[in-house]
Amino acid sequence: MRPVECENLRITYRKGKTVAVDGLSFTVDSGDIYIFIGPDGAGKSSTFKAVCGVLRYDSGRLLTFGVDPNDDRAFEPVKEKISFMPQGLGQNLYKKLSVEENVDFFADLYGVNRKERERRKELLLKTTGLWEFRDRPAGKLSGGMMQKLSLCCILIHKPELLVLDEPTTGVDPVSRREIWRLLYSFNREGQTVLLSTSYMDEAERGTELLLMKSGKSIVSGSYDEVVSTTSPVFVVKAKEIYKVYRELWKITNTPRLKGDIVRVVVPQNKLSDFKALQERLGFSAEPVDPDLEDLFVERVGLRRVELPPLFKPAVSVPEEAVVVDRVVKKFGNFTAVDGVSFRVKRGEIFGLLGPNGAGKTTLIKTILGLYRPTSGRILVAGKPVGRDVKKLIGYTSQKFSLYHDLTVFENLIYWGNVYGISQNTVRSIVFQVAPIFELNRFLNLLVSELPLGIKQRVALLSALLHSPPILFLDEPTSGVDPVERDVFWQVIRELSKEFGVTVLVTTHYMDEAEYCDRVLLMNRGKAVAVGAPRRLKEELRETLGNAYLIYTDSPFETEEFLKERGFKTALFGRKVKVYSKEPVTENLLRELGVPFRALKPSRITMEDVFVFRVLENV
Amino acid sequence: MSFSFFTLFYKEIVQFFRNRGLLLFAVYAFTLDIYLASTGIDLTLKNAPFYAEDYDLSYSSRELLSRFPLPYFQFKGYLLSDRDVERVLLKDEAVGVIRIPFKFEKNLKRGDKTEIALIVNGAEVSSSYLFSAYATQIIYNFITGNFFRPPIKVVPRVYFNQNCSSKLFMAYSELMTVITLFLLLLPAAAVVLEKERGNIEMLTISPLPNIVFMVAKSVAMGLIVLSFSAFALFFTIERVVSVPFKGSELDFLFLTLLYVFTASGLSMFIASLSENMLQVSQLTILILIPILYLSGNWTPIEAMPKLLQWLSVLSPLKYYIDGALAIAIKGVPLKELTSDIVALTLQGGALFALGNYFMVRRI
Numbered sequence: 001m002r003p004v005e006c007e008n009l010r011i012t013y014r015k016g017k018t019v020a021v022d023g024l025s026f027t028v029d030s031g032d033i034y035i036f037i038g039p040d041g042a043g044k045s046s047t048f049k050a051v052c053g054v055l056r057y058d059s060g061r062l063l064t065f066g067v068d069p070n071d072d073r074a075f076e077p078v079k080e081k082i083s084f085m086p087q088g089l090g091q092n093l094y095k096k097l098s099v100e101e102n103v104d105f106f107a108d109l110y111g112v113n114r115k116e117r118e119r120r121k122e123l124l125l126k127t128t129g130l131w132e133f134r135d136r137p138a139g140k141l142s143g144g145m146m147q148k149l150s151l152c153c154i155l156i157h158k159p160e161l162l163v164l165d166e167p168t169t170g171v172d173p174v175s176r177r178e179i180w181r182l183l184y185s186f187n188r189e190g191q192t193v194l195l196s197t198s199y200m201d202e203a204e205r206g207t208e209l210l211l212m213k214s215g216k217s218i219v220s221g222s223y224d225e226v227v228s229t230t231s232p233v234f235v236v237k238a239k240e241i242y243k244v245y246r247e248l249w250k251i252t253n254t255p256r257l258k259g260d261i262v263r264v265v266v267p268q269n270k271l272s273d274f275k276a277l278q279e280r281l282g283f284s285a286e287p288v289d290p291d292l293e294d295l296f297v298e299r300v301g302l303r304r305v306e307l308p309p310l311f312k313p314a315v316s317v318p319e320e321a322v323v324v325d326r327v328v329k330k331f332g333n334f335t336a337v338d339g340v341s342f343r344v345k346r347g348e349i350f351g352l353l354g355p356n357g358a359g360k361t362t363l364i365k366t367i368l369g370l371y372r373p374t375s376g377r378i379l380v381a382g383k384p385v386g387r388d389v390k391k392l393i394g395y396t397s398q399k400f401s402l403y404h405d406l407t408v409f410e411n412l413i414y415w416g417n418v419y420g421i422s423q424n425t426v427r428s429i430v431f432q433v434a435p436i437f438e439l440n441r442f443l444n445l446l447v448s449e450l451p452l453g454i455k456q457r458v459a460l461l462s463a464l465l466h467s468p469p470i471l472f473l474d475e476p477t478s479g480v481d482p483v484e485r486d487v488f489w490q491v492i493r494e495l496s497k498e499f500g501v502t503v504l505v506t507t508h509y510m511d512e513a514e515y516c517d518r519v520l521l522m523n524r525g526k527a528v529a530v531g532a533p534r535r536l537k538e539e540l541r542e543t544l545g546n547a548y549l550i551y552t553d554s555p556f557e558t559e560e561f562l563k564e565r566g567f568k569t570a571l572f573g574r575k576v577k578v579y580s581k582e583p584v585t586e587n588l589l590r591e592l593g594v595p596f597r598a599l600k601p602s603r604i605t606m607e608d609v610f611v612f613r614v615l616e617n618v
Numbered sequence: 619m620s621f622s623f624f625t626l627f628y629k630e631i632v633q634f635f636r637n638r639g640l641l642l643f644a645v646y647a648f649t650l651d652i653y654l655a656s657t658g659i660d661l662t663l664k665n666a667p668f669y670a671e672d673y674d675l676s677y678s679s680r681e682l683l684s685r686f687p688l689p690y691f692q693f694k695g696y697l698l699s700d701r702d703v704e705r706v707l708l709k710d711e712a713v714g715v716i717r718i719p720f721k722f723e724k725n726l727k728r729g730d731k732t733e734i735a736l737i738v739n740g741a742e743v744s745s746s747y748l749f750s751a752y753a754t755q756i757i758y759n760f761i762t763g764n765f766f767r768p769p770i771k772v773v774p775r776v777y778f779n780q781n782c783s784s785k786l787f788m789a790y791s792e793l794m795t796v797i798t799l800f801l802l803l804l805p806a807a808a809v810v811l812e813k814e815r816g817n818i819e820m821l822t823i824s825p826l827p828n829i830v831f832m833v834a835k836s837v838a839m840g841l842i843v844l845s846f847s848a849f850a851l852f853f854t855i856e857r858v859v860s861v862p863f864k865g866s867e868l869d870f871l872f873l874t875l876l877y878v879f880t881a882s883g884l885s886m887f888i889a890s891l892s893e894n895m896l897q898v899s900q901l902t903i904l905i906l907i908p909i910l911y912l913s914g915n916w917t918p919i920e921a922m923p924k925l926l927q928w929l930s931v932l933s934p935l936k937y938y939i940d941g942a943l944a945i946a947i948k949g950v951p952l953k954e955l956t957s958d959i960v961a962l963t964l965q966g967g968a969l970f971a972l973g974n975y976f977m978v979r980r981i
Contacts, residue, residue: 365819368823369822369823370819370822370823387825387827390823390824390825391825393823395820395823397816397819397820398816399815399816401815401816401817401819401820403629403633403815403817404815405632405633405636405637406629406632406633406636410629410632413625414625414629415820415824417621417622417625417626417826418621418820418821418824418825418826419824419825419826420620420621420825420826422622423622423625446636
């Protein structure tokens with residue numbers, strides 16, 4: 001019997017007014033690690049809740065272990081075979097109970113006998129590294145630790161199917177790898193995992209994947225079968241990369257500017273145009289294997305955004321736009337920011353990267369004067385933050401800070417007014433910009449009715465009304481799909497490169513480092529590394545060597561084997577990522593006696609940089 | 619840099635009207651609640667059930683019992699033993715029992731001393747208290763009318779509220795309670811909502827001074843309460859409950875305006891101490907109850923212990939009630955209420971300034 005069979009599933013809210021899932025079909029086989037990928041609001045959570053019998057579906061056929069979850073009585077015995085972990089950090093934990101008490105509670109809930117409980121508890125807590133913290137209250141754990149404890153709690157009774165809703169969102173990369181390792185070891189015992197994520201780069205870690213958007217499946221299947229585009233993908237390099245990027249838009253709607261390269265999917269019928277353009281501009285184009293994002297943009301298509309010059313700031317700021325010097329911020333005994341220093345140059349896009357709880361938001365709020373630093377020096381536009389500096393700053397906070405009960409237009413008028421901009425000026429700006437931001441049909445809607453991506457654009461626009469020379473953006477792209485995210489980064493890039501706006505942005509998506517000129521990696525209040533993303537990766541490549549992916553049927557044994565031979569490794573589903581200065585070839589693997597199916601070159605990612613920097617520092 | 623106050627106000631007012639739950643509550647409080655309080659709560663005796671234990675059964679004793687008329691009293695019948703008396707009182711079937719002794723008529727006519735017992739159900743405090751007062755008066759009138767004439771006659775005259783109808787007092791008292799509640803609740807709720815959603819941070823980072831924002835907010839909320847009060851006054855009280863309004867409505871609203879500043883200043887204190895709506899409601903109740911107690915709205919200030927009498931000086935509602943009731947019930951013009959106006963202005967100015975200052979400091 002298959003764990004989940006689903007055909008034409010449809011789930012609606014508000015009596016059918018909002019369609020969350022629209023004709024979704026998928027099958028989870030026993031032993032799968034099935035990954036749902038998609039932006040917020042794609043319908044992942046609704047599907048999972050329906051699978052677990054927590055939410056009623058409207059129509060279609062859904063069977064969990066052969067039983068219809070809508071049939072409450074029949075489904076009751078099936079519930080024992082499933083463990084469901086809802087979205088959010090540590091949602092199922094009791095914050096005042098200790099780590100051990102939480103695990104015990106869940107064990108009792110599922111009637112695990114005492115001996116078995118003690119044995120599994122020790123095993124789980126030791127593999128997750130929580131054993132030494134077993135007396136600490138759950139509420140005092142870091143985000144990553146909390147998530148690991150949540151997992152321990154639902155694994156204690158050996159469920160046959162594990163349903164996890166975004167277990168890794170906002171979790172630091174080190175904990176993320178530990179969580180995945182735990183899932184793999186669970187899966188190795190033959191149990192099934194159904195998991196959702198909004199990180200595109202986690203797609204490779206499962207056995208099956210399903211890419212979702214607006215309640216529908218875009219593609220599904222195993223990663224290597226699915227992730228292929230009908231047209232070839234190129235990585236373009238050139239001296240004047242921005243010019244090339246602009247020209248590429250005339251051929252296709254898929255170019256993405258990442259640092260000093262452009263990634264583009266060129267449709268078959270445009271290949272000759274592409275060649276002609278290459279000759280004319282003289283850039284290099286290297287064909288590469290498509291990744292999930294390439295697939296997504298090929299299917300959905302990106303949108304070009306060009307800003308009118310009205311956002312060009314009238315005031316210029318000093319060469320060192322933001323100076324943060326040995327800043328410490330403590331809340332009682334807790335040190336949220338621990339001696340961080342950096343300087344942001346005028347016109348630069350500076351990224352603060354780190355997991356939830358790393359101190360990014362506290363740092364940005366301290367810079368903006370919302371918190372008084374415990375010690376250290378902060379200068380914005382050459383001065384401490386006061387009224388005259390505030391005029392020079394644009395800010396969007398994590399929650400987007402729009403008034404939900406006002407319309408988009410009312411919000412813009414209000415936020416304009418707060419910066420002393422007259423209604424008429426705001427009106428004329430909105431009139432010019434609304435078509436570019438595609439906001440026309442949303443202007444008279446309440447913000448509460450907007451999709452997340454639109455909210456993000458409105459928030460950005462409201463922060464731009466007074467043409468600030470310095471922009472602070474706190475987690476602006478959380479949960480937004482790749483198309484929306486690309487629009488957002490186009491705007492940011494244009495502001496920075498064309499108009500000289502300085503941008504300081506925080507994110508927990510490691511892959512967004514590509515869009516920044518320089519990044520600061522943060523973990524537990526401390527700066528882990530600072531520099532241009534390309535240079536940070538290059539530095540790691542110099543110490544670790546190149547990365548390779550080994551496809552194997554026994555990933556755990558393979559990894560152990562390689563580790564014993566002194567290789568640095570990481571697990572990626574049925575693959576092992578290995579870093580080596582010596583070239584790794586199929587012959588070398590055979591010589592070493594490593595069982596493998598295939599070998600592919602891989603690349604060093606920002607996540608690798610983070611993980612290795614953190615582990616080295618520890 | 620100039621900010622449009624109109625835009626600041628507009629936002630607050632639009633947000634209030636789009637918050638359906640709060641709007642519904644406000645409409646209810648300023649209409650139905652006042653109506654119910656003034657017509658439903660009656661401080662006079664109505665249809666009080668009583669029994670008689672008549673051992674005399676003479677002409678005079680029956681005549682006396684017939685003097686207890688509807689709609690104040692309701693005669694339920696005769697009882698034959700003390701045990702029955704206990705039974706009806708225990709079961710709350712009667713507010714009181716009148717016991718008339720043997721030879722009542724004979725003794726009266728002879729001019730001898732006789733006693734009538736009033737046995738009252740003390741579990742119902744106010745009605746039993748009224749019962750014994752009314753009954754004493756009726757018995758006294760019966761005896762002086764029929765048997766002997768006393769040398770003094772007491773002639774009461776009621777000014778302002780000739781029928782001594784509690785409707786009048788209850789209507790205005792409830793209106794002022796509702797006004798106080800909303801003045802404490804609305805500005806605090808509006809501020810805390812901004813805190814909860816993180817908008818306050820955006821405003822702190824903007825060049826708009828926080829104090830301007832806070833003042834705009836409390837003024838907008840005050841205006842909303844003021845217009846609701848006007849509506850309650852002209853519609854609910856004058857039309858629906860239809861009790862007379864003696865003075866000038868404008869005077870009444872002017873006094874309310876002064877009170878708006880005082881109470882919304884307090885509301886800002888609540889807002890500065892609260893992180894979420896739950897705390898706002900808790901603090902509102904915590905502040906509202908002493909203000910109501912100390913205002914003399916529920917019990918006359920003179921009847922309170924000395925310490926509370928001194929503390930009552932602090933309740934802003936006291937001055938407002940003093941002044942507003944004088945205008946509404948007695949028709950006193952504004953210029954004769956200087957002491958209340960001065961007290962309200964001083965207290966209002968201080969609380970409004972302090973409340974907003976405190977709020978801004980706490981952000």
